[in-house]
Amino acid sequence: MISFTNFLFVPANRPERYAKAAASGADMICIDLEDSVPAGEKDAARQSVLTALADLDREKTAVRINGLNTVDGLADLLALRNADHCPALLFVPMVESAGEIEIAHNILGDKVDGLVPLIETVKGLRVGDAIAASKGVTAMMFGGGDFSAELGTKLEWEPLLAARGAFIMCCASAQIGAIDVPYIDMSNEEGLAEECARAKAMGFHAKAAIHPKQLAAIQTAMRASDAEIAEATEALAAYEQAGGKAINHNGRMLEAPVMQRYRRIVESARFNSNMDEGK
Numbered sequence: 001m002i003s004f005t006n007f008l009f010v011p012a013n014r015p016e017r018y019a020k021a022a023a024s025g026a027d028m029i030c031i032d033l034e035d036s037v038p039a040g041e042k043d044a045a046r047q048s049v050l051t052a053l054a055d056l057d058r059e060k061t062a063v064r065i066n067g068l069n070t071v072d073g074l075a076d077l078l079a080l081r082n083a084d085h086c087p088a089l090l091f092v093p094m095v096e097s098a099g100e101i102e103i104a105h106n107i108l109g110d111k112v113d114g115l116v117p118l119i120e121t122v123k124g125l126r127v128g129d130a131i132a133a134s135k136g137v138t139a140m141m142f143g144g145g146d147f148s149a150e151l152g153t154k155l156e157w158e159p160l161l162a163a164r165g166a167f168i169m170c171c172a173s174a175q176i177g178a179i180d181v182p183y184i185d186m187s188n189e190e191g192l193a194e195e196c197a198r199a200k201a202m203g204f205h206a207k208a209a210i211h212p213k214q215l216a217a218i219q220t221a222m223r224a225s226d227a228e229i230a231e232a233t234e235a236l237a238a239y240e241q242a243g244g245k246a247i248n249h250n251g252r253m254l255e256a257p258v259m260q261r262y263r264r265i266v267e268s269a270r271f272n273s274n275m276d277e278g279k
Contacts, residue, residue: 002139002177004028005222007062008209009182011036012045018052022060024212027219030062033076034093042072046079053085062116064091068100077107086111091141093118098130105136114138116179119167120146128170139177141208142167145184155184157195168203182208189217196221232262 004027010017012033021029031052037045049063065076080086092104095117104115115136119125120143132140144160153159164180171178180199183192192214199207200222207218238249239259246255 002179002205005206006209006215006218007179007206008212008215009036009064012049012063013037013041015048015052018056021212022056024215026060026209026212026215027206028060028062028089029056030064030089030091030208031087032064033072034064034066039072042066042075046076050079050083050085053083053087056087058085059088061087062089062091063087064093064118067094068092068103069094077104080111081107083111088113089116089138090114091116091118093143094120094124094146095131096121096124097127098134101131101134101137105134108136112136116141118143119170121150122147125163125166125170128167129173132170132174132176137174137176139179139205140167140171141179142181142204144181155181157198164199164202172203177205178203180204180207182210183214184210186211186214192217193221228265232265235259235262 006026007028007030008021008024008026009030009032010021012031013036018029018031031049033042033045033049053061053063063076063080065080066073068074068077080090086108090104090108090112092100092115095101101115101117108115115134116139117124117131117134117137118141119128119131124131125147128140131137142164144155144163147163148155148160151159151163168178180195183195185191196207196218205222207222209215209218235249235254236259238247239254242254246253248254252258
């Protein structure tokens with residue numbers, strides 16, 4: 001499962017922003033070679049990324065390449081293959097087949113810790129199970145912007161609810177992390193908090209940010225609260241004391257499927273605590 005609850009996109013053609021993004025408090029930054037970079041600046045942006053990777057914290061750095069059905073995407077992939085330094089994660093946009101991920105994995109091998117396909121089309125979602133189960137995939141991201149454009153809807157919660165639900169099931173079937181699309185109304189803090197809460201309740205593990213001011217709200221919403229951690233810890237202790245048998249605890253039934261969720265909450269809380277101490 002993924003080790004972050006938020007990450008911040010930073011344009012690859014703005015290298016002066018890399019260090020600022022890394023110091024923003026984001027769990028991870030994702031340097032974007034795709035949508036953020038105009039066609040005429042792709043080569044220069046790619047070189048900026050390759051140069052900067054030597055100085056950035058690898059464990060907290062990801063790169064989004066261009067789509068693998070484009071010349072720029074293939075150039076990105078081959079450049080990283082030959083690079084001395086690579087990011088921890090590689091985000092692959094507009095994925096519509098498991099074959100695309102197989103290509104990325106075969107070329108990069110273990111030079112990155114994980115591949116993150118972006119599901120941004122109906123065609124991609126239709127084969128989401130196979131993409132999620134592909135070798136090297138550690139998480140998938142729901143690309144709601146392109147998805148809503150294809151459907152002809154607004155990038156809002158309700159029009160994309162069915163797609164999000166299908167996406168979450170693909171991630172759950174492969175036991176990988178699920179990342180939600182950024183919230184684009186940067187002036188609506190209440191709306192961001194509400195969408196984060198909905199995403200967490202649906203089963204998402206992280207949400208992307210497009211501005212540093214969104215990070216705190218995402219982290220607060222996506223991480224387990226103190227009350228959730230206390231509830232999980234108490235339930236695990238009671239279940240263990242009962243010898244791993246189904247019991248009634250505080251008016252609720254504790255059994256194996258329920259305990260699996262509680263264990264994830266406690267494990268995630270421990271990891272986040274260790275990560276915070278290391279910042």
